[in-house]
């Protein structure tokens with residue numbers, strides 16, 4: 107009698123893939139394309155090559171500035187934009203599809219309100235990231251972005267507010283805010299710390315770390331240009347489990363699953379379900395599942 111090998115068990119993370127903000131943005135763009143025709147997006151609507159290509163085929167061009175727009179409508183991405191962009195869109199008479207995530211909108215309102223109240227607004231985040239550029243713009247020149255407490259200049263008039271890029275880790279943000287406060291305590295008259303962090307990315311990190319405890323290898327699906335997917339892969343790798351960061355199912359080498367009994371799959375907040383489903387199907391084929 108020949109004993110067949112046991113098929114590979116594939117487990118998905120408890121939370122993975124598109125976050126509500128990205129799903130909403132993609133749906134708003136798709137609805138506009140369907141009902142009103144072509145538009146341009148100011149930057150990629152989502153950091154995922156497959157989704158951007160699919161939308162491009164339906165009539166969504168990607169541009170880097172309002173001046174370059176050659177369609178009647180323009181979409182602001184879920185990362186949001188500063189007031190000058192809204193003004194440029196208005197001046198050109200373009201139809202605006204504003205897909206700014208409501209959580210980013212709240213962070214922008216904090217940035218604007220705190221600056222208007224006379225605070226120097228310190229943003230914990232990556233200066234070059236489009237969301238941080240938008241937040242800075244809403245401070246009207248009263249803002250500064252960094253992730254290093256040593257770089258923070260002395261706040262003007264002793265009033266400092268600290269907010270965060272929405273996708274940062276909560277613990278690291280509070281450590282940063284407390285370090286800055288300690289550093290400038292002799293000059294501070296008023297300190298305001300506003301937690302503008304979105305819970306969605308943290309939920310994906312925790313679910314992926316949890317999954318990593320139960321399987322022999324984890325496949326992290328998403329574009330390499332997605333910061334949150336890269337971070338997700340880092341979180342998984344830091345648990346010590348074998349980690350494969352892949353953009354598509356075709357990248358999976360048969361040797362990666364040979365001899366394994368359990369594998370896990372997770373995906374960043376910008377990865378569509380189709381990409382995850384394609385990975386699961388390929389793993390099933392390679393693992394001998396019907």
Ligand code: SF4
Pocket residue numbers: 125126127128184207208209210272273304305306307375
């Ligand atoms: S990660 Fe959070 S803040 Fe960013 S788009 Fe998704 S829901 Fe919005």
